[in-house]
Structures are given as C-alpha cells and as structure tokens.
Amino acid sequence: MQLLDNEILKARAVVIDGNATARSVMTAQLRALGLQEVRQLARVQDARLLLEREPHDIVLCEMDFEGAPMSGPELLDELRREQLLPASTAFLLVTANASYARVAEAAQSSADGCLVKPCSSAVLAERLAEVRRRKRELAPLYEAMRSGDAAQAAAQAEQRFTARRSYWRYAAKVATELWLRAGQPERARAVCEAVLAEGPQSWARLGIGRVHLAKGELAAARRQLEASVAQDGGDADAHELLARTLIELGDFEAALQEMRTASALTPGCLLRRQHRGALAFYLGARDEATQELRQAMAMGRKSRLLAPSSLLLLALLEHDARELRGFAALAEQVAGMAAADAGSARLRRMDGLLRLLAAAQARRDEEALQAARALASQSEESGFDLEAAVVTLAAWVRLPAPVVDAAERAAVVRGLALRHTVSKATTETLVGAANGDAQAIELVREAHAEIGRIAEQALGASLKGHADAAVRTLLEQGEKTRNAKLIEMSQTLSRRHAEHLDNAAAHLQRAQALQERFCAAITQLAGIGRAARAPGGVALRA
Missing domain, CATH: 3.40.50.2300 (Response regulator)
Structure with a gap:
C-alpha cells in the first residue's frame, strides 16, 4: 500500500x-x-x-x-x-x-x-x-479565515490574487466574500472589477450586485443583476439574488417569478423550494405555496436546511384549508423543536400560535383568545422583530369574529403595523401575513402612510431651519410607535444638525436608548432569511 x-x-x-x-x-x-x-x-x-x-x-x-x-x-x-x-x-x-x-x-x-x-x-x-x-x-488562508478577523483574511487573499500566486482565481473569490463580510464593499468591488477586466466571470458580476446591496443601493443592484440574468439566463444564483433584491424593494410578485426560475433550474435545492413557497404564501398563491412547502417537507424532513418558518407557513395553510391531520402533524413537529430548544423565544412563539389555532379548531375560544393576547403582550419587548409581528398578526386575523372584540383586534393590528412598517418590504410582508383580511390590510397600509407623513414632515421642518423641533417630534413619535425608521431618522438629523440643536448629545443619547430597546434587526422578509450567505458567494467555512 x-x-x-x-x-x-x-x-x-x-x-x-x-x-x-x-x-x-x-x-x-x-x-x-x-x-x-x-x-x-x-x-x-x-x-x-x-x-x-x-x-x-x-x-x-x-x-x-x-x-x-x-x-x-x-x-x-x-x-x-x-x-x-x-x-x-x-x-x-x-x-x-x-x-x-x-x-x-x-x-x-x-x-x-x-x-x-x-x-x-x-x-x-x-x-x-x-x-x-x-x-x-491555502492552509494559511484558511487559518486566517478561522481567526475571525475578516479584514485580515481578506487582505491576505487579495494579496495572493494581486501577486498571481498559485490558486489566485480562488483567492479572488475569497477576498470578495471576506471584504463584504468585513463591511468594506468598495474593496470587494475593486477585486471584482479587476477580475472582470481579464474576462467575463459570472461570480464577479454577481459580486458587483452584492456590493450595491451591501451599500443599500437597491436600484443599482437591480440593474446589475438584471443585466447578469440577461447575459446568462441559466445562472440560478443570479435569479435568486435578483429575487432577494426585489424583495428588499417590496416587489414580491417580480421576486416570486425570479425565485420560480431559480428553483426550476435547481429542482433539488431545498432552500430555494422553501423560498418559493414562502413568497407564494405572502402573495396569497395558496396552491403554489402548499405544493412547494409540502415538497420541501418531503425532500428534507430530517435536514438542518428545513426552516422552522417553513413548517409554520405550511401549518397555517393546512389550518386555513381545514386539513386538520396535516396541521396536527406539523404542530407536533414545531412543539418538539420548541421543547428541544427551550431558550428560543422564536420557537416558543411559533408553538404558541399553533396551539392557539388548535384551541380555536376545538372551539376552546377563551383559551385561544388568551393565547392571542399573550402573543400581543410581547410586542413591547426589545427582541420583538418583524417575524414576531407576523406570528402575532397571523393569530389575530384567524380568531373567529365572535371570539374577539373588533376594537381590541384593530388596536393590536394597528400597534403592530405602526412599529413594523419601516419600508415597503416590511409593509408588504405584514400585508401578506394578514391572510386576506381587508380590515387588517387597510390598517397596515394606513400605518405605513402615517409613518411616511411623520418622516416627511420632520424632514421638511429640518430643511426650513427647525431641526430641533423636527428631532423632538421624531423622538416622541418614535417612542410612541416604536418605529425604527423614525428612531433612526432622529439619530441622522441629530448628527447632521448638531450645531443647531439645543442639546444634540441628549437627543442622541435618547435615540440610542430607543434604538436598543425597539429596533430589532430584520432577520426575515416574506419568510426568507436575510442570512450572511448570499447567492453567488463563496463558502468560507474553513
């Protein structure tokens, strides 16, 4: 041997x-x-x-x-x-x-x-x-990646690429990924442009799109990715990244079309099937959502890639279709996940929603109502993010009308909407979670418009020389509504007009406290996680 x-x-x-x-x-x-x-x-x-x-x-x-x-x-x-x-x-x-x-x-x-x-x-x-x-x-590069210092590892990878040392093409991919993770998108752009100068590379084209996304340049990202799709219609990563960009822009219908294409190009991809199902759910395409999520369940029943949110959405679809056996099996699975991870508030919330619906199915109306109130009571908590709002909204719009007072329900929905309508994308996510309930959808859209008016009036006042009044209004309304857009806008104006404010430091301190309390990170939009991994990126697990 x-x-x-x-x-x-x-x-x-x-x-x-x-x-x-x-x-x-x-x-x-x-x-x-x-x-x-x-x-x-x-x-x-x-x-x-x-x-x-x-x-x-x-x-x-x-x-x-x-x-x-x-x-x-x-x-x-x-x-x-x-x-x-x-x-x-x-x-x-x-x-x-x-x-x-x-x-x-x-x-x-x-x-x-x-x-x-x-x-x-x-x-x-x-x-x-x-x-x-x-x-x-490449072991030294892998070791640098394991160290956790993304910028240092990125510099090492870029150095190998620039010097055209062995495996420099792979090093260019790694450098791009690491610069993005290190929060230095322009360094990533420079690497991608250097690669493209030598010839077309699909990953580098997608890298430019990811740079635009990292900088919040959504329109530019869309143009770049649409050009990539036009050049290579068979690039599933390009279609998925374009879909994610369209989600951020709040154009869920166009996003679903791109995700359909990405999923069709890679029919065995468990995550893309889940993403397609989730988008279909939020657009009210129930048959498509049910089909895709059931197929995902069959493909990945024991897989770590099967997301709890997919189980939840499928359970809601089964409940709404009165498929009680399928609903019960999914509810049991989610309950098992929640029991296995007792520290997860997210799983407890999902389990609570499905227990609530089981109580409603059994006509245990008071139990269902108390469970819905328990979910709503968590809305004051700092970690109550958009997904939590979706779970809570899904509960309240599914309570039978005779069970809950209309005014109480409207107050809950309005409170959720005022806090979480920070963009078109979050608004459309809440609309999709409203299960077609006309009153709830109207309340969400009214809240979105109200937050927009407050922000617009504050910006107008600051431009007219009334910056202090504008910041005070944003802080007051931000604390009242718990809306991250208003709170973050108060910080921006406080820094921009610091010399014209009575007490800029106090305003910033108050805004920071509100941000820490109410501005939970948005980890999901339309049921799709905003994970660190992006389509077109290179795997960096060393």
Missing part, C-alpha cells in the same frame, strides 16, 4: 454512488491509498444528511442519481452555499458520461475536480494528491 500523503491515515471519506459496483471499486481504491475510514452511500438524500452532520476530508460523488430529487453538483452547491461543507474538504464529482458537455458542467461547478468512470487507481491518486496539495497550499 502506497500512502497518498502523510496525513491520509487520519482522513475520513465518503463515496456516494447509486451503483453498488462503482461504490465498492472506489472504496477499495481509497483504502489502497491509505484511508482507514470510508463510508458508502447509495442515495444523495442520505449523503446530504450525513455531510450536514459530520465533516469529511474526501467526498467522491456521482453526478447523476436516477429518480433522485437532486444531482451531485446540486448537492455540492447547496452544501457550499449554506456553509455546511468545510473549505478543506476535497469534493470530486464522478461521471460515466465522458461527453464534453458533461465534463464541462462538472468543471463549472464548485467541485474540486471531476473523474470519468471507470477511473484507474493511478488517476484517482493523482487527482486527490493535487487537490490535497492545493488545500495545504
């Missing part, structure tokens, strides 16, 4: 192939190279669950699985996008189809290499040795 390298005895490998003979041959080849631990899997679904839970050093994965919901490249792309595959893992795709198109597809994926079956032991050893050599060469 000739060892592949000095560290191979400690390595863990997995072979994923639907053909038992191919699995056995590749497993024997790996063992002959010195690997002691080699697992075999026939189904791509099982591979996803294994790789989500346990890191492996080497993965050999077939490209095509007959009858499976996803391919090998799709499995790899999803694991990398969601930061579930360490950068140090050597992931090679394997195919029996030696056509130019098939090998080119593998080369364009994020795999470390491609092997054509049948593959000799010598070829396998050569490819693995090269991949592991590259991993070792």
Whole structure:
C-alpha cells in the first residue's frame, strides 16, 4: 500500500454512488491509498444528511442519481452555499458520461475536480494528491479565515490574487466574500472589477450586485443583476439574488417569478423550494405555496436546511384549508423543536400560535383568545422583530369574529403595523401575513402612510431651519410607535444638525436608548432569511 500523503491515515471519506459496483471499486481504491475510514452511500438524500452532520476530508460523488430529487453538483452547491461543507474538504464529482458537455458542467461547478468512470487507481491518486496539495497550499488562508478577523483574511487573499500566486482565481473569490463580510464593499468591488477586466466571470458580476446591496443601493443592484440574468439566463444564483433584491424593494410578485426560475433550474435545492413557497404564501398563491412547502417537507424532513418558518407557513395553510391531520402533524413537529430548544423565544412563539389555532379548531375560544393576547403582550419587548409581528398578526386575523372584540383586534393590528412598517418590504410582508383580511390590510397600509407623513414632515421642518423641533417630534413619535425608521431618522438629523440643536448629545443619547430597546434587526422578509450567505458567494467555512 502506497500512502497518498502523510496525513491520509487520519482522513475520513465518503463515496456516494447509486451503483453498488462503482461504490465498492472506489472504496477499495481509497483504502489502497491509505484511508482507514470510508463510508458508502447509495442515495444523495442520505449523503446530504450525513455531510450536514459530520465533516469529511474526501467526498467522491456521482453526478447523476436516477429518480433522485437532486444531482451531485446540486448537492455540492447547496452544501457550499449554506456553509455546511468545510473549505478543506476535497469534493470530486464522478461521471460515466465522458461527453464534453458533461465534463464541462462538472468543471463549472464548485467541485474540486471531476473523474470519468471507470477511473484507474493511478488517476484517482493523482487527482486527490493535487487537490490535497492545493488545500495545504491555502492552509494559511484558511487559518486566517478561522481567526475571525475578516479584514485580515481578506487582505491576505487579495494579496495572493494581486501577486498571481498559485490558486489566485480562488483567492479572488475569497477576498470578495471576506471584504463584504468585513463591511468594506468598495474593496470587494475593486477585486471584482479587476477580475472582470481579464474576462467575463459570472461570480464577479454577481459580486458587483452584492456590493450595491451591501451599500443599500437597491436600484443599482437591480440593474446589475438584471443585466447578469440577461447575459446568462441559466445562472440560478443570479435569479435568486435578483429575487432577494426585489424583495428588499417590496416587489414580491417580480421576486416570486425570479425565485420560480431559480428553483426550476435547481429542482433539488431545498432552500430555494422553501423560498418559493414562502413568497407564494405572502402573495396569497395558496396552491403554489402548499405544493412547494409540502415538497420541501418531503425532500428534507430530517435536514438542518428545513426552516422552522417553513413548517409554520405550511401549518397555517393546512389550518386555513381545514386539513386538520396535516396541521396536527406539523404542530407536533414545531412543539418538539420548541421543547428541544427551550431558550428560543422564536420557537416558543411559533408553538404558541399553533396551539392557539388548535384551541380555536376545538372551539376552546377563551383559551385561544388568551393565547392571542399573550402573543400581543410581547410586542413591547426589545427582541420583538418583524417575524414576531407576523406570528402575532397571523393569530389575530384567524380568531373567529365572535371570539374577539373588533376594537381590541384593530388596536393590536394597528400597534403592530405602526412599529413594523419601516419600508415597503416590511409593509408588504405584514400585508401578506394578514391572510386576506381587508380590515387588517387597510390598517397596515394606513400605518405605513402615517409613518411616511411623520418622516416627511420632520424632514421638511429640518430643511426650513427647525431641526430641533423636527428631532423632538421624531423622538416622541418614535417612542410612541416604536418605529425604527423614525428612531433612526432622529439619530441622522441629530448628527447632521448638531450645531443647531439645543442639546444634540441628549437627543442622541435618547435615540440610542430607543434604538436598543425597539429596533430589532430584520432577520426575515416574506419568510426568507436575510442570512450572511448570499447567492453567488463563496463558502468560507474553513
């Protein structure tokens, strides 16, 4: 036995192939190279669950699985996008189809290499040795990434790219991602532009779009991403990133169309199916939402990528359709998640909503009403974010009319709306959560208009030389409504007109206190998480 390298005895490998003979041959080849631990899997679904839970050093994965919901490249792309595959893992795709198109597809994926079956032991050893050599060469960069200092690691990656040292193209991707994470989008733009100057690269085009998003330049991001989609209509990442941009702009219908395209291009992608289902839910496309979320459940029942929010939305759809058996199964699953993570206020809230609806189904009206009031009482808490408002609104619009006083319900809905209508996107999210209830939708839109009027009048007053009065109004209304837009605007005007204010320091201190108390980060819009990972980004888990 000739060892592949000095560290191979400690390595863990997995072979994923639907053909038992191919699995056995590749497993024997790996063992002959010195690997002691080699697992075999026939189904791509099982591979996803294994790789989500346990890191492996080497993965050999077939490209095509007959009858499976996803391919090998799709499995790899999803694991990398969601930061579930360490950068140090050597992931090679394997195919029996030696056509130019098939090998080119593998080369364009994020795999470390491609092997054509049948593959000799010598070829396998050569490819693995090269991949592991590259991993070792980039070890200092991985170590810098693990340190947590994104700017330092970005500078190191950019230096490798600029000097055109080995693996400089990969270093350019890493530098772009890290500069964005370090809050320095212009440095990321510079890297992307340098790459594009040498030739077209889809990831660099998307990188420019992500730079615009990071700077809040939504219109520019939309133009950039629409141009990317026009250049390459088959780039699922471009469609998804455009969908996310359109969500931020509050154009949910256009976003759903782009997410449909992204999902159709990658039918095995569990997250995109969930995102499509969530957007359909918030647009009232109930049949589509139910179909996509049920399919996501079937694909990823045990997967870490199956989001609790997807279970909640599907449970609401089952409740509204009077599919009580399906609702009960989902409610039980959410209850189990809440019990397993007792410290999660988010899961407790979701569980509370579904228990409330179960009580309403059983005509335990007083129990349902008290549960709805308990949800509403949390709206004063600092961590009561947009998702919490959606859960609370979903409860109140589903209470049977005879159960709750109309004035009480209107007061709850108006309070939620005044706090959370900070943009068109958050407003449309609340509208979508209102379950088609005309009165609730009207209250949400009225609150949005009211917040807009307050902000506009304050800005007008500051421009006319009445900055102190404008800031005081924003602080008073911000405290009354708990609206982040008004609170943050008071901070902006306090800094801009500090020399004209009676006590700028006191205004800023009060605004800071209000921000800490009421301005919870928006982690989701239209049921889609605003995670650090962005389509088109490179996985940085080292």
